Amino acid sequence: MRTLLVIHNRTPASERSLSPSSKARSPEFALRTHGYSVSATLSQDQASQMIANADAAVLQLPIASIKEWSARLLQAKPLPLLWWCDEDAAAESLEACEDDIAIDGLLTPSMSGPEIHWALHIGSKQFVERRQWQSEREQLLGRIEERKWIDMAKSILCELKNVTESEAYDILRKQAMNERKRMVDVATSIVKVYQLLQENKERGAKRR
CATH class of the missing domain: 1.10.10.10 (Winged helix-like DNA-binding domain superfamily/Winged helix DNA-binding domain)
Structure with missing residues (x-):
């Protein structure tokens, strides 16, 4: 799993003027630093096209926004969905703790390369099991x-x-x-x- 699509609800970091410290905390920067190929968008239509080449989608969104996005993404291509849980996304999700959201894993800005690798690996296995359970259901x-x-x-x-x-x-x-x-x-x-x-x-x- 080397090619990742990052979904934002705000302009991607690559298109914003960020301080070096803020840019270093962005999912694009962190994932590319550890050797992953990353593309980013905040458009659902664009994401549906870009997802064809992605191995997984990383969602830098509040929890409440994930359900709508995941439905659209999985309709275009079934693939693992991982939540990028940074300080902003976590703060914006406090009211959604009880929401039933189908995500396969969690990534944070503080993760090291091996931690990201294992988070993606486990997320991929979780995705397969979730799809199998849905099929059986x-x-x-x-x-x-x-x-x-x-x-x-x-x-x-x-x-x-x-x-x-x-x-x-x-x-x-x-x-x-x-x-x-x-x-x-x-x-x-x-x-x-x-x-x-x-x-x-x-x-x-x-x-x-």
Whole structure:
């Protein structure tokens, strides 16, 4: 991990007139000093383009601003997100201590080269684990959603065909095989058609 994109909510240090001591505390200066290739921006559109060549994003932002930025960055390219926690960013984040923010690590101006290396390394591992957890969560939610449609379809078939739940499941399974579709797709179609028929029946009753 050698190429880093620094995100600011103020003009990047490379474009500001800073005192030598202030410049030395900027993420660009600190990271370049330790051998990293760094680009910086405060524009979301520009960041979405620059991120293609980055191994990680370093966010010099108040915690409250990270959620919006992370959503935009991860949409452009999934990559580790690390918070540059300097005095200003920390002071601006005091009200956000309870916020649920997805970041993979922390960098500070006082870190040495080896400390930055290990922070980035651990952040990279944390990112992989976080992405894996998100994928597993989405799969689980997807299976729960599928189960919901199948259970609804079984209830409808039990009502309309006067069969047991086991028999309704077999009907769904056989129809899915015959139509070469997933069972959840067949179940969803049955539920939606049934709901549409019920709505039409209710409209007809109201007109009378």
